Amino acid sequence: MRRAIAAVAAALLASASVPARGAPLALTIDELMRWTPGGATADPGNVARVPVARRFHAAPLNRRVRTDPEVRVLYAPDGMDMLGGKRTATPRFNGYVFTHWAQIDLFAWFAGTATRGVQLPSRGWVEAAHRNGVPVIGTVFFAPVAWGGSPGTVASFLRRDARGRFPAAAQLVRIARHYGFDGWFVNAETGGADGAAMIDFMAELRAVAPPAMTIHWYDALLPDGRVVWQNALTPANARFLQDGTRRTADAMFLNYDWTRAGLVESAALARRLGRSRYDLFIGADLWPARDAQPAFRKGDWLAALRERPGGRALGSIALFAPHFGYSFPGDARTPRFSDFDRDDRDVARFYDAERRLFAxxxxxxxxxxxxxxxxxxxxxxxxxxxxxxxxxxxxxxxHGRIDTRDGRVVGGPWHDMARQDVQPTWQFATLGRRRMTVAYDFATAFSGGSSLRFVPDGPGGTATVPLYALRLGGRVTVTAVSRGGAGYALRIGSGVARPLTASADWRTTRWCARTTAGETHVSVVARPAARQPLNLGQVSIEPGCNI
Known part of the structure; x- marks a missing residue:
């Protein structure tokens, strides 16, 4: 569709202005074919060392909320080479970050230009995602002809060797293994390309990639070489997901102009092919300047994904351009959500937009x-x-306005996703009749760039703020570092909430707790006596009782 081309155009124009420095995170097809771990286009500093953490589905906090446990969410900010392409720490607070890892299942490094279409995720983002249990996939992008794409570029990518194999497939797997990311998103939008050869390539890529590596295809190119967005799984594009007995992709990202009837037919076709409806990631273009699923301006699309109210979904979800809270410039229909990309004082509105998207x-x-x-x-x-x-x-x-170590300020503004901690599972829920305002506090930090600040919304009873859903099991030693008013406690699982010492300075509270093998919540409890704010600076959990 024209909208899809316009979206790609914006990414192309933005990305083309950034020259490669040193070993590039974006490769040409020729560089892809010649890439070796020790070559000039390899970067040893971009190798991720953090494995993907194991996860589980947490029980809903509200039993009246009917989620579909089989739905997966792909998160694809548009232009990650610009948003997250820094390979080292930078002395800037207002860089782009993401914290709602518990609400997504896969992060796509969506980017690309007409000349540099092989896009590699940066180490910091991969390590942050893995620490929070989320895989990251790079992008192979072939631009529309209108924006510099060429069937010749695709042909060079689809070149076969003497045995009829595709060297590009083995190279993509080699690169992902070397850098420690988790697969590829193939987005071919070049009209006139060899669609039949691309199907063979996709089947080989899926066959040579390890089972844990995930391969996604975008709904654009057809087997006859035309680019016609189907906005559904149809007989025209189905071979890019399943070609007879050949699995050509693990999932397909459906374009944004879908209809409910088309999704129903897509789920049925997936079943006939022996595939799950949840292998179809239904695209949601959240960029407010466009008209498909603009953030908060059209909200009924989410309900339209269900078979019936409260029922199963018709597929998984692909959130495209969800970084609107960071850099959407505003227009006549939708004002800017924040000025954080150009004004580091506007951090609260930046975090609010992401929180609103999920909560x-x-x-x-x-x-x-x-x-x-x-x-x-x-x-x-x-x-x-x-x-x-x-x-x-x-x-x-x-990121942070300040950099701290054990309560001491050791530096000024910084940004480095590799330093991101495991983020709270829920951001932020309050259970009980009393209301609490909970937010990241960048003016006060114990270690790193922020703490959590809890502010009671007036007097009242008891409030519980669940932060983490973990699986632990057995006896553990818990250490909490906090500062602020009286009346607060920290609870691990179903045990007794341990009071946190009221103090104007950072204070450490340490105790032993017994946890079960199931889901364990780490929660802050505000008693009726809690009237002043609390900052929680650190929580650690060690195996055994070490007091």
Missing amino acids: GDTRDPARPAPTGWPGVASLAPTSGVVPSLPFRTSFTTG
Whole structure:
């Protein structure tokens, strides 16, 4: 569709202005074919060392919320080479970050230009995602002819060797293994390319990739070489997902102009092919300047993904351009959500836009909005983490106004996603009649760039703020570092909430707790005596009782 071409055009124009420095994170086809781990286009500093954490589906905080446990969510900010392409720490607070890992299942490094179409995720983002249990896939992009794409470029990529194999397939797998990311998103939008050869390539890529590596295809190119967005799984594009007995992709990203009837037919066709409906990632173009599923301006599309109210979904979800809260410039229909990309003082509105996307208009995943935008988490499940002990979080999100170590300020503004901690599972829910305002505090940090600040919304009873869903099991030692008013406690699982010492300075509270093998919540409890704010600077959990 023309909208899809326009979206790609914006990414092309933005990306083309950035020259490669040193070993590039974006390769030409020729560089892909000649790439070796020790070659000039390889970067040893971009190798991710953090494995993907194990996860599980957390129980809903509100039993009235009917999520579909089989739905998966792909998150694809447009132009990650610009948003996240820094390979080292930078002295800038207002760079792009993401924290709602518990609400997504896959992060796509969506980017590409007409000349550099093989896009490699940066180490910091891969390590942050893996720490939170989310795989990351790179992108292979072939641009529309109108924007510099060429069938010749695709042909060079689809070149076969003397045995009839595709060297590009083995190279893509080699690169992903070397850098430690988790697969590829293939987006071919070049009209006139050899679609039949591309199907063979996709089948080989899926066959040579390890089972844990995921391969996605975008709904654009057809077997006859035309680019016609189907906005559904149809007989015209089905071979790019399943070609007879050949699995050509693990999933297909459907373009954005879908209809409910088309999705119903897509789910039925997937079943006939022996595939799951959840292998179809239904595209949602959230960029507010476009008209498909603009953020918060059209909210009924999420409900349209269900078979019936409260029922199963017709597929998984692909969130495209969800970074609108960071860099959408505003227009006559939708004002800017934040100025954070150009004004580091506007950080609260930046975080609010992402929180609203997942939790809905209430900003509380335990209290869905009866009308308006319900939030992605009202349909898709939320995942907890099975941590390797010791588990420690200082609630660092990947940037800070200050840099701290053990309560001491050691530096100024910074941005480095490799330093991001495991993020709270729920951002942020309040259980009980009393309301609490919870947010990241970038003015006060114990270790890293931020802490969590809890502010009671007036006097009242008891409030519980669940932060993490973990699986632990056995006796553990818990350490909490906090500062602020009296009346707060930290609870691990179903045990007794341990009071946190009231103090104007950072104070450490340490105790032993017994946890079960099932889901364990780490929660802050605000008693009726809690009147002043609390900052929680760090929580650590070690195996055994070490007091």
